[in-house]
Amino acid sequence: MKLGVISQNLMQFKFEEGLKFAQELGFQAVETGGIGLWGNEYCNVEKLLAGGKGEIQRWLDLFTKYGLEISALGGHGSPLLPDKNVKEKYSKQFRDQCKLAEMAGIDKMTLLAGLPEGAEGDTAPNWVTFAEWPFLRDTLEWQWENRLIPYWREHGKIAADHGVTLCFEMHGGDMIHNPVTLMRLHEEIGPVVACNFDIAHMWYQGIDPIEAVRYLGPLIQHVHVKDTLIHEHNLRLKGFMDSGTPERPDERSWTYTLAGWGHDATLWKEFVTTLRLIGYDHVLSVEMESEYIDVQEGLEKSLEFLKPIVLLKSPGKKWWDIAGMERAGGLGENRNKE
Numbered sequence: 109m110k111l112g113v114i115s116q117n118l119m120q121f122k123f124e125e126g127l128k129f130a131q132e133l134g135f136q137a138v139e140t141g142g143i144g145l146w147g148n149e150y151c152n153v154e155k156l157l158a159g160g161k162g163e164i165q166r167w168l169d170l171f172t173k174y175g176l177e178i179s180a181l182g183g184h185g186s187p188l189l190p191d192k193n194v195k196e197k198y199s200k201q202f203r204d205q206c207k208l209a210e211m212a213g214i215d216k217m218t219l220l221a222g223l224p225e226g227a228e229g230d231t232a233p234n235w236v237t238f239a240e241w242p243f244l245r246d247t248l249e250w251q252w253e254n255r256l257i258p259y260w261r262e263h264g265k266i267a268a269d270h271g272v273t274l275c276f277e278m279h280g281g282d283m284i285h286n287p288v289t290l291m292r293l294h295e296e297i298g299p300v301v302a303c304n305f306d307i308a309h310m311w312y313q314g315i316d317p318i319e320a321v322r323y324l325g326p327l328i329q330h331v332h333v334k335d336t337l338i339h340e341h342n343l344r345l346k347g348f349m350d351s352g353t354p355e356r357p358d359e360r361s362w363t364y365t366l367a368g369w370g371h372d373a374t375l376w377k378e379f380v381t382t383l384r385l386i387g388y389d390h391v392l393s394v395e396m397e398s399e400y401i402d403v404q405e406g407l408e409k410s411l412e413f414l415k416p417i418v419l420l421k422s423p424g425k426k427w428w429d430i431a432g433m434e435r436a437g438g439l440g441e442n443r444n445k446e
Contacts, residue, residue: 112391116145120404138177139218209272216273278303280313328386334365336363
């Protein structure tokens, strides 16, 4: 495994300065992208495509210069909003970034599935989280059948044609917000649909992250790392479905925080171990999204906590092979004895 960082947390620096900062801090990878919510300081898709292979190689060489790999291209946006201009803009950006990914040899894109309107002609998105009443179930199914599935069937094919796996983040306010909805999208669209697993998004929905990792298994192709701090005194009054804003973290049921500041090292070690057991050996991409901690200090403290926990080396030889023991019938016999 490797520790990476999202380029959004490097936006206080110019491109090369940010890469140098990431290297000096101890990161081994950067998750960057130039569409949707990401900005284009670290990945100007339009400029890179216009410059062709030479410009793309110079861009890649800067990451190599600082010992960094690109873990994925970020494509976080709002592709299903009931605004034709927004949808068309995102669709073009998505297609361009898929082209760039293929030309640059990058095979993963992290993104959100989006949130559409609840009926034809609506002008606002509609997140249905309570479907006990029939009319709400009908709304939710309409969204799946008329917006989510058709859109990602079309755009999933585009990604697959460019050799890109779509790693969807399960996120509040999105059609894909838990492991079950992600699995349904995967079954509807096919293997191009995978998961960018953000453990913090499990905690604020009351989902067991370890069970979620086991359930999704090899669908997890990328990982975001931050923590969730549960404010119990607010939770008892508001529950997890809290609509408080980031500007008033003291009034919310939960807030994002640094790894280890919401849940202890024992749980984080179990998380890393479970990732290893399902075969995940890629990047853990740190996100610093706390409203009350400085970004640079947050990145530094996140690394201090994570470095002793993350399994940085591949498993290698089994201990019994190193010891020269035969594993037969569950018992060991030393091969080296005379």
